Each structure stands twice: as structure tokens, then as C-alpha cells.
Amino acid sequence: GAVVSQHPSWVICKSGTSVKIECRSLDFQATTMFWYRQFPKQSLMLMATSNEGSKATYEQGVEKDKFLINHASLTLSTLTVTSAHPEDSSFYICSARDGTSTDTQYFGPGTRLTVL
Amino acid sequence: KNEVEQSPQNLTAQEGEFITINCSYSVGISALHWLQQHPGGGIVSLFMLSSGKKKHGRLIATINIQEKHSSLHITASHPRDSAVYICAVRSRHTGNQFYFGTGTSLTVIP
Numbered sequence: 001g002a003v004v005s006q007h008p009s010w011v012i013c014k015s016g017t018s019v020k021i022e023c024r025s026l027d028f029q030a031t032t033m034f035w036y037r038q039f040p041k042q043s044l045m046l047m048a049t050s051n052e053g054s055k056a057t058y059e060q061g062v063e064k065d066k067f068l069i070n071h072a073s074l075t076l077s078t079l080t081v082t083s084a085h086p087e088d089s090s091f092y093i094c095s096a097r098d099g100t101s102t103d104t105q106y107f108g109p110g111t112r113l114t115v116l
Numbered sequence: 117k118n119e120v121e122q123s124p125q126n127l128t129a130q131e132g133e134f135i136t137i138n139c140s141y142s143v144g145i146s147a148l149h150w151l152q153q154h155p156g157g158g159i160v161s162l163f164m165l166s167s168g169k170k171k172h173g174r175l176i177a178t179i180n181i182q183e184k185h186s187s188l189h190i191t192a193s194h195p196r197d198s199a200v201y202i203c204a205v206r207s208r209h210t211g212n213q214f215y216f217g218t219g220t221s222l223t224v225i226p
Contacts, residue, residue, distance in 0.1 A: 038157075043217060044214075045216075104147075104164060107149075107151060107159050107160075108159070109157075109160070110158055112157050
């Protein structure tokens with residue numbers, strides 16, 4: 001079946017650095033990709049929706065200059081956490097929508113970010 | 117009130133027991149997903165349903181669109197089934213946005 005990968009699966013960084021997380025659709029073209037954030041023992045929270053070739057749409061309360069999203073191709077979206085701080089430590093999950101035949105959404109395995 | 121409600125929140129079962137996790141939702145949907153999240157966070161998509169019933173190994177998922185309810189069943193549960201199970205619905209109306217339940221934490225004891 002269709003697979004969505006994320007890289008890295010976990011990352012530890014120092015406060016003030018920027019971290020890039022990649023989300024790839026491995027065997028389908030993702031017309032739309034979604035980025036979620038999950039705090040411990042809480043549900044996934046949508047951060048932004050990105051469509052290939054256009055600017056991402058951010059949910060209310062999500063800083064677009066803090067969380068840069070680039071959806072440069074139909075198989076790759078990146079989330080860059082800029083000037084990361086400890087409060088950005090979280091689990092980040094992407095999902096990709098196959099907008100062609102099945103119009104199905106597939107979830108990536110997630111990336112755990114720890115900011116020291 | 118959340119758009120997606122799951123029950124129970126926590127569940128402990130003996131190995132071999134039949135397990136049911138319930139999901140009720142309040143929005144019109146185009147699809148419902150059951151996700152499994154293991155300790156450490158990794159998410160696995162178990163099922164996507166828009167009607168009826170699906171089976172994969174020991175897992176069975178059903179959905180009743182009229183009642184806005186879905187169930188995930190695990191037969192012959194095993195300790196490796198211990199995880200958080202999340203119900204997620206894709207709204208038919210609000211730009212295909214997903215709404216997530218808060219998850220059911222399952223622990224299967226040997």
C-alpha cells in the first residue's frame with residue numbers, strides 16, 4: 001500500500017537552531033500534505049495544510065514564520081522549525097493526500113523533536 | 117464538545133481477550149481512519165473506512181454512517197497490541213479537515 005515516510009524519526013537540537021523535517025510520499029503523488037503536532041497524551045493538532053506549488057495554509061495560532069513549510073514537489077514537503085526553543089519539543093506528524101484515484105490520506109510515522 | 121469522542125480512554129485486558137474500542141463523531145464525514153500509535157510515537161494507519169466493515173488479521177473495523185459510530189475490534193489480543201488507538205475522521209464539509217479523537221490507551225497483560 002501507499003507509504004509516507006518522515007525523516008528524521010527523531011532529532012535533538014540546541015535552543016536557537018533550526019530543524020528541518022521531511023515528509024515524502026513514496027509511491028504516489030501527494031497533491032496535499034498536512035502537518036500535525038502532538039503533545040504528550042493529547043490528540044493530533046493540525047498545524048498547516050500545504051498544496052504543491054503554493055503557499056501553505058496555517059491554522060489559527062500557528063506562526064508561519066516559526067514553522068516554515070515548503071511543498072516543492074508532489075512527493076516532498078518539508079517543515080522547518082526555525083530558532084527552536086524547548087517549548088517546540090513535540091511529536092510532528094505529516095500526512096499526505098493521494099488526490100488521484102483513491103483520494104486517500106496516509107499518515108507518516110512521525111518525528112520526535114527535542115529541543116534542549 | 118469534541119467532534120470525535122472515543123471510549124474507553126484507557127483499557128487493560130488479559131492476553132487473549134476480545135477488545136472493542138468505540139468512536140463516535142458529530143460531523144459529516146467522507147472517511148474514518150483508525151490509527152495505532154506505539155510508545156515512542158510512531159503512527160501506523162490500520163484502516164480507512166467509509167462504509168461497512170474491514171478486516172485485517174486479528175483487527176476488525178466497522179462503521180455505521182447513520183449512527184455516526186465506528187468500532188475497532190481486536191480478537192485474541194496480545195501484549196504487542198499494547199498501544200494508543202486513535203480514531204480520525206475526515207470532514208466532508210470543512211475543506212476535508214481531519215478531526216482526531218484523543219485516543220484509547222490499550223495495555224494487554226500477558
